[in-house]
Every structure is written in C-alpha cells, then in structure tokens.
Amino acid sequence: MESRSVRDLRPRRRRGRGGGGVDRISGLHDDLLIQILVRLRCAGAAARTSVLSRRWRGLWRHLPELSFRGVAPGAVEAALAQVALPKLSLLDIDTSWLYTLRADAVASLFRTAARLDPVELSMMLRVHPGDELVPFVVPSFARAKSIRLDVDMLHLTPPALDGGFPALERLSITNSRFDTGADRFDIGALISRCPHLRVLELINRWGLDTVTINSATIEELLVMDVQFSISGVDIVAPVLKKFTLHSSLSADFSMSLSAPLVEDLSLNYSSTCFPSSPNAVGIDGIGMWCLDHLKLGTEENGFVLGLNLERAHSVTHMRNLQEMFQLPNISALELCVGTRGHVYGAMALNLLRICNATQRLKLFVRPVFWRTNDEACASDCPCNQPQNWRSQNISLTNLEELEIENFEGSDHEVDFLKLLFRCAPLVNVTLKLASKVVPSSRGCKETYNIFKDNPAVKCHVHVYRKRGKEVIYA
Numbered sequence: 001m002e003s004r005s006v007r008d009l010r011p012r013r014r015r016g017r018g019g020g021g022v023d024r025i026s027g028l029h030d031d032l033l034i035q036i037l038v039r040l041r042c043a044g045a046a047a048r049t050s051v052l053s054r055r056w057r058g059l060w061r062h063l064p065e066l067s068f069r070g071v072a073p074g075a076v077e078a079a080l081a082q083v084a085l086p087k088l089s090l091l092d093i094d095t096s097w098l099y100t101l102r103a104d105a106v107a108s109l110f111r112t113a114a115r116l117d118p119v120e121l122s123m124m125l126r127v128h129p130g131d132e133l134v135p136f137v138v139p140s141f142a143r144a145k146s147i148r149l150d151v152d153m154l155h156l157t158p159p160a161l162d163g164g165f166p167a168l169e170r171l172s173i174t175n176s177r178f179d180t181g182a183d184r185f186d187i188g189a190l191i192s193r194c195p196h197l198r199v200l201e202l203i204n205r206w207g208l209d210t211v212t213i214n215s216a217t218i219e220e221l222l223v224m225d226v227q228f229s230i231s232g233v234d235i236v237a238p239v240l241k242k243f244t245l246h247s248s249l250s251a252d253f254s255m256s257l258s259a260p261l262v263e264d265l266s267l268n269y270s271s272t273c274f275p276s277s278p279n280a281v282g283i284d285g286i287g288m289w290c291l292d293h294l295k296l297g298t299e300e301n302g303f304v305l306g307l308n309l310e311r312a313h314s315v316t317h318m319r320n321l322q323e324m325f326q327l328p329n330i331s332a333l334e335l336c337v338g339t340r341g342h343v344y345g346a347m348a349l350n351l352l353r354i355c356n357a358t359q360r361l362k363l364f365v366r367p368v369f370w371r372t373n374d375e376a377c378a379s380d381c382p383c384n385q386p387q388n389w390r391s392q393n394i395s396l397t398n399l400e401e402l403e404i405e406n407f408e409g410s411d412h413e414v415d416f417l418k419l420l421f422r423c424a425p426l427v428n429v430t431l432k433l434a435s436k437v438v439p440s441s442r443g444c445k446e447t448y449n450i451f452k453d454n455p456a457v458k459c460h461v462h463v464y465r466k467r468g469k470e471v472i473y474a
Helices: 004-008 030-038 043-051 073-080 103-116 187-191 345-354 411-423 442-452
Strands: 065-069 090-094 120-125 146-151 155-157 170-174 199-203 210-214 220-224 230-236 242-258 264-271 281-283 289-299 302-311 317-319 330-338 360-365 401-407 428-433 458-465 468-473
Touching: 065 073, 073 103, 090 103, 103 120, 187 210, 281 289, 289 330, 330 345, 345 360, 345 411, 401 411, 411 442, 428 442, 442 458
Parallel strands: 065 090, 090 120, 120 146, 146 170, 170 199, 199 220, 210 230, 220 242, 230 242, 242 264, 281 317, 302 330, 330 360, 360 401, 401 428, 428 458
Antiparallel strands: 264 289, 289 302, 458 468
16 A cells, blocks of 8 residues: 555646646645755745746745845845745845845844744845944844855844854854944954854954954854954964954054964965055064065965065064064965165074074065165165174074075175075075076176085076076076
C-alpha cells in the first residue's frame, strides 16, 4: 500500500481549455510548486506567477526566502504583511538606488523584519535627506545568524541587553552607525549584544574615532574606508585570525593589538599630515622624514611592511614608529622614498634597526624630475645624522635579499651599499639604474668593484633603454 506522502505528491488532474487533459505543473503538490518559486530568487517574480492560474495565487507567501530589490517600500511592507510563514530563512530588501525613506518608514521595516525573524537578514536602504540624525532602537533578532545593514547615515541604537542578537555570527554594517547617546560610534555596546559574533565588518564608517574591540569570539574583523581619520586602535581578541584595517590616520594615532592567533593581517594607513603641511609629523629617529602611507600584510615567510616616506620641508613634532604601530617581526621591508635630492642611507639604516628580523629589503627611490639649490643635502643636514652612519656596524643577520630601484650611484648610495655588504649575509642583490644614469659612471664602476669583492653574492645591475630592460652586470 502506498504511503500518504507519496500519493500527495502525484500531479492533480486539471481541465485545460480544450476539455480533458492534465496541467502537469499546476497539478503538482504545493510543496513542489513552492520549490519552483524558491528558484526564482525574487519575491516579486514569485508573486507574479499568480497570473498563471488561481492555483498559483498566494503560494509565494509560503516561501522561506524572500528578496525585494527595486520594489517600492510601501509595496514591500504590504507584501510582508501577507507572509504566511512566522519565520524566514532569508529576508533581503534593497530599495537603496530608487527610493528614499523617512526615518519612521525605516523603523517600520525593521519591526516587520523582526516579526518574521529571519536567519539571514540584508537591508540596503537610503534615508530621506533631513532624517539622517533621527535615532531609533533596532529590534532584537533572536534567530539571525547573519545581518547585513546598509542604512545610509542613520543613527541606530542597539537593542536592550536582554534582547539583542543572541545567535548572530556575522555582522556587516555599511554607512550607518550605532550610538548609545554619545556622539560616537559605540562598537563595544554593539558587540555586547552579540555573544556569538565571529565576523564583524565596518565599511564606510563615520563617527568612528577609535576602533575598540574586546571580544572573546571574533575571528575576523574588517574596517574599511572610515570617513575622517581614526586616532587609535585598541583590540583584545584572543581568537582573532584575520584583521583588515584600511583607513586614514590622525597625527596622534596609536595602535594596541592583542591577538596572538592572527595569521592574516592587512593594515593600510594613509596619513592626513602631508610632508608639505605646516603640521607635518616626522618619524622619530629617522630625521626629517614623514610617513605618508603604511601597509602591513602577510606573505608565506612572515609579515611585509611597506612604508611611503617623504622628505619634509619642516617637522612640527615627532612620533615614534613603534609607539604608533605595534609591529610584529618583519620579514620583508619595502620602502618608497621621495628624497627631493636628500640622503636616505641613515634613515633606511634606522628602519632596519627597528625591523631587525628583515630578510628582504626593497628600496624604491622616487625619481626627482627637478631640483633647486635648497634641495641639496648639506653635510649638517638632519638626513646625514649621525654623521658617522657610513662607518657604523649593525647586526643584520637575516638580511639576504636587496633590491634598489632608481639607483644613481651617488656617493651616499655607494656608502649605503658598502655598509649592507659589511653587516648582512647578502645572497642576492639587484640594482635598477635610474634612467639618466650612465652605466660607465664613476659610481657604477665603484659598485661593480664592490660586487667583484663579494663573489659569493649573486649581483645584477639592470638598465632601461628604449628597447626594454637590459642586464649589464650579472
């Protein structure tokens, strides 16, 4: 005897317009028709199937996943009021490019979404101009494991501590902000409502002065495109594995990172204090050099630190690089320096002292297309301090690879090269000559002699001509 569940899935007989016959699709069981609607991926398209026949009407109200994109907010509200399921797997609402909503309409949509209690929630909304500063309390979502909010410039207040997001594992917030009364984005108050949060994304944030995270559960943290500069990072996250922070930083910036398990690190900072600015901030210990950009990432052998440094006209106050950034052991140091004709050897040497585990040094000297007399580096210039830097001996026991691009063969560059050969167990050295340098110049000849005195080191000199790269020494 057949079971009842099998009989229920048999096609039902429907008379077509010609009399007898079977409408094989409409004759399917409701569960199978709903599966067909699920694959339409859009609640609006599913609702439009009602025109096929009365058999299809209202079936979309039983879908576990609903997506509204480009639908008028009023129509979305009306549709959600008809949903038969008390709880959804997915609710996706995107009216951001076609409509703007008043703050009370946004609040109403949030309350409706909370009533349907989805496991996955995505809301992309744009607030009507003038309503940006109207705060409202976000309702609790008891079942939500993933929430993505892009509510333009709206002030959101976290739900009460006894509610919140007890099952939430992934939270992504773009543009909007969560406040608790103070005029700042309060990450701590938000995290306290998410006891199981593993992934947190803050994108295009505003009002975020300091990134303060204290969480025992967060494994991935992403902070991108913060509007205005941030002044600090204070993170205590014992299970954090992936950390990405791309932002501009203020002159008083400092970082504290307690994350012993972090293995995927990407920090990308741009300074708001330009070298030509009267408030330029210099890096203590490396002369009149300002930090324009810092990039810290991971590679197979460890951490890579990239620094863009500019020779400033003047410096109002100094900052210590190690105080600003809590740097791990650096395996590769990549420097891009705008020298304006000044000596960079002492500065690079001091950075190698800070990053004393460096195995690979890549130095790109930004070309100088014009010079004036005041851009020459005098003997008493801060760039030449200490004046005995050329004869110093420091321990660079890990440095094996060296590459210098736009090498001119000037006296200070040759002296820097001699120092590295003397202090480091170099294995590979590559010099790429600046376009205006003649390979037969005195500085180049002296460089070739250094190479000849160190036959165990693989040395290459490249020159660029019209026909492309040419190796003139190997």
